Amino acid sequence: MIGLTSLAQAAYPEPMAGATLAHYLAVSAIMFVLGLIGFLTRRNLIIMFLCTELMFQAAGIALVAFGRYHLNFHGQTFVVFILTVAAAEAAMALALIVLLFRRKESLDARSWEDLKG
Amino acid sequence: MDRVTSGVNTLGAIINPYMLYGLCVLGGVGVCLALPRGGKRPQILGALLAALIGGGAMLALGLTAGKAFPNLYFYVFSLLGLGAALRVITHPRPVYAALYFILTVIASGGLFLLLSAEFMAFALIIVYAGAILITYLFVIMLATQAAEEGQTEALADYDTHAREPAAATVVGFLLLALLTAMMFGGVKDLPAPGEPGHTRLMGQMHTKVQRTLRAEGVISPTEEVNAVDERAGTILVTADDGTYRKVERKDWPASLATGNVESLGFNLLRDHPGGIEIAGVILLMAMLGAVVLSRKQVQLDDEAKKAEAHRLGLIPEEGGAR
Numbered sequence: 001m002i003g004l005t006s007l008a009q010a011a012y013p014e015p016m017a018g019a020t021l022a023h024y025l026a027v028s029a030i031m032f033v034l035g036l037i038g039f040l041t042r043r044n045l046i047i048m049f050l051c052t053e054l055m056f057q058a059a060g061i062a063l064v065a066f067g068r069y070h071l072n073f074h075g076q077t078f079v080v081f082i083l084t085v086a087a088a089e090a091a092m093a094l095a096l097i098v099l100l101f102r103r104k105e106s107l108d109a110r111s112w113e114d115l116k117g
Numbered sequence: 118m119d120r121v122t123s124g125v126n127t128l129g130a131i132i133n134p135y136m137l138y139g140l141c142v143l144g145g146v147g148v149c150l151a152l153p154r155g156g157k158r159p160q161i162l163g164a165l166l167a168a169l170i171g172g173g174a175m176l177a178l179g180l181t182a183g184k185a186f187p188n189l190y191f192y193v194f195s196l197l198g199l200g201a202a203l204r205v206i207t208h209p210r211p212v213y214a215a216l217y218f219i220l221t222v223i224a225s226g227g228l229f230l231l232l233s234a235e236f237m238a239f240a241l242i243i244v245y246a247g248a249i250l251i252t253y254l255f256v257i258m259l260a261t262q263a264a265e266e267g268q269t270e271a272l273a274d275y276d277t278h279a280r281e282p283a284a285a286t287v288v289g290f291l292l293l294a295l296l297t298a299m300m301f302g303g304v305k306d307l308p309a310p311g312e313p314g315h316t317r318l319m320g321q322m323h324t325k326v327q328r329t330l331r332a333e334g335v336i337s338p339t340e341e342v343n344a345v346d347e348r349a350g351t352i353l354v355t356a357d358d359g360t361y362r363k364v365e366r367k368d369w370p371a372s373l374a375t376g377n378v379e380s381l382g383f384n385l386l387r388d389h390p391g392g393i394e395i396a397g398v399i400l401l402m403a404m405l406g407a408v409v410l411s412r413k414q415v416q417l418d419d420e421a422k423k424a425e426a427h428r429l430g431l432i433p434e435e436g437g438a439r
Contacts, residue, residue: 002127006397010293010404015359023191024228024232024395026174026297026412027195027198027199027228029293029297030199030293031199031202031221032197032296032346033290033293033296034148034199034202034203034205034206034289035202035206036208036285036288036289036292037148037152037206037285037286037288037289038205038279038308039283039284040280040284040288040289041206041279041280041281041282042206042279042283043275043276043278043280043282043292044211044273044275044276045274046211046215046253046256047206047211047214047258048251049253050205050214050215051206053245053249054202054205054206054218054221056219057222057225057245057263059236060229060241061223061225061228061229064228064229064234064237065172065232066231067234068232068233072384073380073381073383073384073385074384074388075234075383076236076237076381076384077384077385077388077389078394079237079241079299080237080240080381080385080396082390083240083241083244083397083417084396084399084400085244085399086161086245086249087244087249087314087400088246088399088400088402089402089403090249090252090253091403091404091406091407092403092406092407092410094252094253094256094347094407095406095407095411096406096410097255097260097408098260098411099258099410099411099412100260101260102268102413103132106208106273106275107260107261107273107275107417108273108274108281109275110275113133
């Protein structure tokens with residue numbers, strides 16, 4: 001009832017040609033969920049942003065796998081944009097974290113609990 | 118492409134969906150136990166359990182795909198990446214978490230290589246592992262309290278104790294179960310894999326075609342490539358006396374092909390030019406924002422400003438001529 005779809009193989013060497021699209025999607029889903037759990041459970045602000053990067057990675061793997069499946073380059077192009085957004089996000093987030101750390105001398109997300117309305 | 122689709126099997130033959138959900142639950146328990154709680158033992162146990170479940174799921178996927186099993190590199194890279202990802206979210210020391218994330222990035226770079234995305238693999242390693250993660254490491258070192266005198270263990274409470282591990286794991290693995298169910302249920306709606314073919318970019322790269330043909334000795338140095346029709350498989354060549362001749366596809370050298378970087382570049386600049394502009398604006402805004410945010414206001418009185426200016430040689434000493 002459920003089929004595993006093969007990745008399109010454009011004359012690829014046989015030993016590397018085996019994995020199906022579902023393999024990569026499974027890896028991507030697991031990695032995304034690990035990042036999500038990390039974001040929810042860790043209390044260190046830096047690790048929380050590291051976990052968002054983990055989710056970016058997972059999205060990138062899924063995009064490249066789909067691009068490979070359809071044999072076009074749109075997936076890889078979007079990974080370029082993901083990379084851009086990740087770099088911008090890292091710069092902004094780390095600047096914010098440095099600012100917040102100077103204010104409270106702690107990286108604990110709980111020390112900013114009074115922000116919730 | 119019957120050769121590769123013959124290995125396709127049904128997932129239901131090996132894992133039925135309920136077993137998949139069972140695997141998700143077990144993996145969730147493992148990850149939940151692995152999250153830092155101040156103690157040590159249940160964490161190692163949980164990590165082992167989660168790793169075992171992950172490995173089992175991978176193995177089941179491999180067995181299902183039949184011919185896919187010999188693909189060793191996929192399993193190496195994905196287990197490395199997922200194991201390192203687990204350590205990223207469970208390691209109590211931020212520096213080690215960042216280092217494990219570098220391992221994840223390198224493993225995903227390997228997966229990209231397997232997907233024949235060479236440029237993205239190396240860009241990922243250079244940009245992520247080389248630039249972004251180093252910034253993270255710097256900030257971790259900047260924003261960590263120094264250990265007190267004679268005290269080696271300086272783990273903060275917020276690093277060793279997870280926040281709501283059970284609830285978060287339930288949410289995460291519910292999402293995973295949903296994603297995998299959708300994935301395996303939904304793939305039959307996907308179109309069949311695309312036909313392997315040429316990207317038909319050669320027609321836009323006359324100089325490259327001419328250079329390659331000259332280097333391979335197909336045309337003489339005085340002949341010039343006039344038009345490339347990749348669909349019809351002909352290259353029109355003009356000699357210096359004005360006569361034309363055609364180079365058919367069977368005479369094309371093997372090195373006359375577009376690589377990953379060329380195809381990606383054409384895709385990026387021809388199909389998504391607006392995206393590049395927006396990406397540039399995003400980066401500029403991020404740079405400005407980071408500079409403005411992290412600027413430190415230093416209050417100096419006039420005396421100190423003057424002394425600093427003297428030290429830097431910006432204004433001459435008292436009484437000296439400019």
